[in-house]
Amino acid sequence: MRHPRVIIxxxxxxxxxxxxxxxxxxxxxxxxxxxxxxxxxxxxxxxxPAAVAGKTETVLVNAQGLPLYFYRPDTATKSFVTGGLARLxxxxxxxxxxxxxxxxxxxxxxxxxxxxxxYNGHLLYTFIDDHAxxxxxxxxxxxxxxxxxxxxxxxxxxxxxxxxxxxGGLGY
Numbered sequence: 001m002r003h004p005r006v007i008i009x010x011x012x013x014x015x016x017x018x019x020x021x022x023x024x025x026x027x028x029x030x031x032x033x034x035x036x037x038x039x040x041x042x043x044x045x046x047x048x049p050a051a052v053a054g055k056t057e058t059v060l061v062n063a064q065g066l067p068l069y070f071y072r073p074d075t076a077t078k079s080f081v082t083g084g085l086a087r088l089x090x091x092x093x094x095x096x097x098x099x100x101x102x103x104x105x106x107x108x109x110x111x112x113x114x115x116x117x118x119y120n121g122h123l124l125y126t127f128i129d130d131h132a133x134x135x136x137x138x139x140x141x142x143x144x145x146x147x148x149x150x151x152x153x154x155x156x157x158x159x160x161x162x163x164x165x166x167x168g169g170l171g172y
Contacts, residue, residue, distance in 0.1 A: 051134050069126070079113055082112060106118070122153050127140070
């Protein structure tokens with residue numbers, strides 16, 4: 001007879017994998033850049049068009065094209081996304097992130113989520129219900145889609161301006 005927790009755990013793992021995440025050591029989900037073919041390394045963060053509330057916007061996406069979000073309560077030095085919240089909103093992790101088509105600064109915060117990637121000081125996450133180039137988590141649980149014009153968060157290495165949109169759009 002199967003134990004119910006094994007089935008539930010298996011479903012959770014399938015959901016994380018389906019969302020493009022991987023289970024990092026320690027059992028926490030994390031987005032990761034997949035192995036690319038030789039000579040074709042994928043950028044960890046890039047700008048791409050995505051459907052946001054029925055309109056096409058330029059947003060930040062990971063190597064798989066999944067939209068990236070920031071969590072408003074986070075600071076430049078601390079992620080408040082842990083446990084069950086991190087299973088729904090897997091942190092973007094990479095020891096050596098790269099960017100294409102963006103002018104903001106990528107940094108890495110080594111924390112409980114591993115080597116978590118930040119854009120202009122905002123720690124980045126994916127959303128388990130998203131698909132490539134389609135944003136479904138905008139405003140959900142205080143997460144907002146990250147855009148190339150996202151202003152640096154106070155106290156970040158990228159600057160000290162408040163988190164506000166640069167030039168309109170969804171920069172929240």
